[in-house]
Amino acid sequence: AAHRRGSQTAIPCLLMRGGTSRGPFFDERALPEDVAARDAVLLAALGSPDERQIDGIGGAHPLTSKVGVVAPSARSDVDIEWTFGQVQPAGSSVDVTANCGNMLAAVLPFAVETGMIEPAGDRTTARVLTRNTGMIAEITVQTPRGTDGQRHVEYAGQAHIDGVPGGSAPIEIGFLDTAGSVAGSLLPTGNVRDTVEVPGVGQVEVTLIDNGQPLVVVEGARFGATGYETPAEIDADERLKAEVEALRLVCGHAMGLGDVTGKNYPKMTLVAPPAHDGSVSTRSLIPHVAHQSIGVLAAVTAATACVLEGSVAARVAEGITGTEPTVSVEHPSGEFSVTLGLDPADPQKVVRSALLRTARLLMSGDVLVPSSKFEKE
Ligand code: NQM
Numbered sequence: 001a002a003h004r005r006g007s008q009t010a011i012p013c014l015l016m017r018g019g020t021s022r023g024p025f026f027d028e029r030a031l032p033e034d035v036a037a038r039d040a041v042l043l044a045a046l047g048s049p050d051e052r053q054i055d056g057i058g059g060a061h062p063l064t065s066k067v068g069v070v071a072p073s074a075r076s077d078v079d080i081e082w083t084f085g086q087v088q089p090a091g092s093s094v095d096v097t098a099n100c101g102n103m104l105a106a107v108l109p110f111a112v113e114t115g116m117i118e119p120a121g122d123r124t125t126a127r128v129l130t131r132n133t134g135m136i137a138e139i140t141v142q143t144p145r146g147t148d149g150q151r152h153v154e155y156a157g158q159a160h161i162d163g164v165p166g167g168s169a170p171i172e173i174g175f176l177d178t179a180g181s182v183a184g185s186l187l188p189t190g191n192v193r194d195t196v197e198v199p200g201v202g203q204v205e206v207t208l209i210d211n212g213q214p215l216v217v218v219e220g221a222r223f224g225a226t227g228y229e230t231p232a233e234i235d236a237d238e239r240l241k242a243e244v245e246a247l248r249l250v251c252g253h254a255m256g257l258g259d260v261t262g263k264n265y266p267k268m269t270l271v272a273p274p275a276h277d278g279s280v281s282t283r284s285l286i287p288h289v290a291h292q293s294i295g296v297l298a299a300v301t302a303a304t305a306c307v308l309e310g311s312v313a314a315r316v317a318e319g320i321t322g323t324e325p326t327v328s329v330e331h332p333s334g335e336f337s338v339t340l341g342l343d344p345a346d347p348q349k350v351v352r353s354a355l356l357r358t359a360r361l362l363m364s365g366d367v368l369v370p371s372s373k374f375e376k377e
Helices: 035-046 107-113 231-236 238-254 296-307 312-316
Strands: 003-005 008-018 021-027 066-072 080-086 123-130 135-142 171-176 194-198 202-210 214-219 267-272 280-285 326-331 334-343 346-357 359-370
Touching: 008 035, 008 107, 021 035, 035 066, 035 359, 066 107, 080 107, 107 123, 107 135, 107 359, 171 296, 194 238, 202 238, 202 296, 202 312, 214 238, 214 296, 214 312, 231 238, 231 280, 238 267, 267 296, 267 312, 280 296, 280 312, 296 312, 296 326, 296 334, 296 346
Parallel strands: 021 066, 080 123, 214 267, 280 326
Antiparallel strands: 003 008, 008 021, 008 359, 066 080, 123 135, 135 171, 171 346, 194 202, 202 214, 267 280, 326 334, 334 346
16 A cells, blocks of 8 residues: 655556556555545656656656556456556646557556456456446456466567567457447547548548547648658658647547547547558557557557548558458558457448557556645545
């Protein structure tokens, strides 16, 4: 449990990489119950608000300014629950609205590490509820016996995900029912493709879609981008970012999300024909900074867009066939393969998705916050 250490409060914490994201994970019971007090502690732990997060353990980028709060579940259909928190480094709020499939990959390892879940054999499978959206994922991690005869989470292995150097043990993730996570339905406007009028830009064709992550899918070419830029090139292109943000604000209203000026969603996905052997090329803004690869549910949603006839993504995607297509979503550091399960009776309907992630426990101990933050309750 949390305890005093001089003028600070020490809170048990595991620092973990989940997929291509990183952040501290907590047992919910070690944090203040009151949400405002909890958020003050999480912000202090990361060092926000501050662009550099110099007074905390955040990594000064949206992908490394994330937290996970995990708890056992009382539900019979779920083994473990967690809340994902997104903090913009310079921001002063913890956004618990949307999904994060990268941080999700570290939740079951955290639960085994902390004794919330007993390893069941060489492989341990659990159903994990993301409270943000109600999404349930079935996740399998490797839990072989160690030299001490006990079962531990295995982190070492040969599985590679682009965006993370080297190999790791595979973590298998399966999703059902991810449609409408934040926007309420898969196609919140009811259309596979819309034309919106954007101030200063003109008419733009978009696909507004949410199969786990609310996305605006648009051709990079519409903004004079090739769609193959590096994240640094996108981050440096003020004109491109301003036009994409203008589009985002219009699409926020069209998607029923209201004024999204201060919100972390929808994310922007610039698509182009595949540049390598993949199905489609993507560049993501999350929403103001370029993603180094692509989010997990963002990849699921982009892949889903690719199979919907008439969508902006389907127009540039190549080589997707069958009722269980593996869609290779290209991104700035490689590709992300998502296997979609299509309804055989309606191949325009995606009913499940499966993919591979990895994770690693990086540090185990206490994170320290000024006690004035912890006792704000
Ligand atoms: O879409 C970044 C990430 C994410 C979210 C973001 C994610 C997902 O890569 O499931 O994983 O889109 O802000 O961690």
